[in-house]
Amino acid sequence: MATARDHRGPASHGGAPTLTGAADDRAAEDRAVEDPAAALSAAAARARLGEADSERSSPSGNEERLAVHAEQSRQAVVVVFREEAGRLTSALMRVLGDFSQAEEVVQDAVLVALERWPRDGIPDQPGAWLFTVARRRALDLVRRQSRYREKLMQLEYPLSQEPDDRLRLIFTCCHPALAREAQVGLTLRAVCGLTTAEIARAFLVSEATLAKRLLRARKKIVEAGIRYRLPEPEDLDERLREVLAVLYLLFNEGYLSSGPGAPTRRDLADDAAWLCGLLVKLLPGEPEPLGLLALMRLHLARAASRFDEQGQIVLLQDQDRTLWDRQALGQAQALLAAAARGRKPGPFQLQAAIVAVHAEAASWSETDWPQVLGLYDAMLRMTPTAVVRLNRAVAVRHVHGPAAALEEVEALAEPLGGYYLWHAVRGELLRALGREAQAMAADRQALALTQNAAERTLLERRLGAV
C-alpha cells in the first residue's frame, strides 16, 4: 500500500506535516488545528520523541525525525481505522438494524479517537478501544430499548465475522439508488473510517455540504428500504459494476489530483486501492475486482513519470519510462493474468490489459498497437460507448494511419461535440495530416471546453508551439 506514496515523492504525502518539509513547522501546526488527523500525528510524534505536548516545541535538529514519526503515526491511525471501522459498522448494523445509526456511532468513535489519541497516545489495543467507545455510544442511543441493549452487551471484541460482513456494507454504501457522490462518501466513512472533514477536503467541498449530502443518503437508505444485504446472485454482476465504478472514481480522484497542486489532501488513490484489495479478498471468484486492482497498480507503478519538474502533466508518449517501477508493473501484470484465468472478461480487465501493453513497450513507438486495437475492439463490444470509440481511434491511427482515425473521430461529432477530448484528438489527427489551420481551430475548441488546469496547460503549449 505504501508503495503508492514512495514513487510519488514527498509532494503527495497527504495531511501530515511532512508535506511542506519540517522547516514549515508553524504552518503544519496551524493546519493541525483544523485537521485532527494531522494534529494526532504531530502530537504522537512529539510524544514518541519524549517531548511534552506543549505548544510549538522548538524546531530543532529533530525536525526530520519528527516528520518521519508524524507520517508513521498517521499511517498507523489510517491502518487502525481501515481495519476496524468497516467491521465495527457491520457488527453494529446487525444489532441495531439501522444503517444510519450504526454508521454515525462509528464515526463518533473515530472522532473521539482523533481527539483523545493525540493527547493520551495511541492505545495498546486501538481496535478494542474504538469498539468500546462505539458500543458505549450505541448503548446511549438505545437507552430505553432493552432488546438492543442486551444484544449490544453480548458483542465482544475482536468481532467475529464469518463470512466477512463488510461485503454487505460495501454493497449497501454503493447501492445504485444512491447518488454517486453519496456512494463514495459513505464508503469512505463506513468502510475506511475517514472523517467527514477528510472526505470534504479530498473532494474540495465544504464540510457542511458534505455532511448534508451524507445525511440525506443515510436517510434515504432507511426510508426507501435499502436493506443491508448481499445482492441476489442474478443481480451480482450489475451491482458489482456499480461498486467498481465507485472505486475507480475514487482512484481517479486521488490519482489525478495527487500532483504538486494538492498536497494537503488525503491520498484517495491509496484508499481506493485498499478497498479494491478488500473486495478481491471478499469476492475471490470474481475476476473484475482483480482486473480493477491490476489497473490501479499499473497506474501507480508509472506514477513517478507523470509530472515534470514544473509539475506539469507528461503525456504517456513523452514519459521517461526508466522511472517506472518495473517490479510493481510485473506484480500488477500477474494480478491481471490471475484475473484472466477466471475466464470472465470485463471492462476493467480489458482496460488493465491495454495499460499493460503500454507498460511492456520500451517506448511509445514500439507499442504493440495491433494488440491495443484488438483490446479496444473487445471493449467496444462490451461497452459500445462513444468515449471508448474515441480512445479506439487513437489506436486506429497507429495501425491504419491518421486519415482512417480521423474518419472514425468525425463520425463521433454528434455525441462528443461538447467534449474537449474529442476536439483535442481531432486536432492532433488534423495536425498529423498537415491540416494546420483546422488543427489550431480544434485545439482552441478543446481549450474552451476544459477547466482542468493541467489539460489547459497542455493545450496551450500545443497551440503556442506552432
Next chain:
Amino acid sequence: MKYMLMFCPTEDDAERFEQMSEAERVRLSGEVFAWLQAHKVTSFSRLQPPSSATTIRFNGESAPLVTDGPFIEAKESIGGFAVIDAEDLDTALKMAKTWPPRGIIEVRPVMEAPQR
C-alpha cells in the same frame, strides 16, 4: 414495505402507443393485467392525460386560485400509479423493471404509520 410506482410514459412511448394496432394494444393490456396479478397489486389507476388537469393553488389568505393545466409544466407526466407490497427497495425495483409498457417509473416508499 409499501411502494408507489408512478408510471410516466416518455414522448417516444406516447407516440408508440398512438401508433399501435388494436391487436397490439389488447396484447399490452393483457401483459399489464398479468403483471398486476403476478405482483398482487391491489391499487392501480391510470390517469387521463395532463391536458385534462386543473390546478388549485392556495395563496395566503386570498381565495384559492383555479387554473387550467397540471401544476408542473413538464415534458413527462404521471400517467398512472400502482401501490405494491415489497420486502425492500431491491425487490420493488426488480418488479418495476418488468413493467410491460416501460417508460419512466418513479419508485417511492409510502409513508406508514410509525410502529415503534
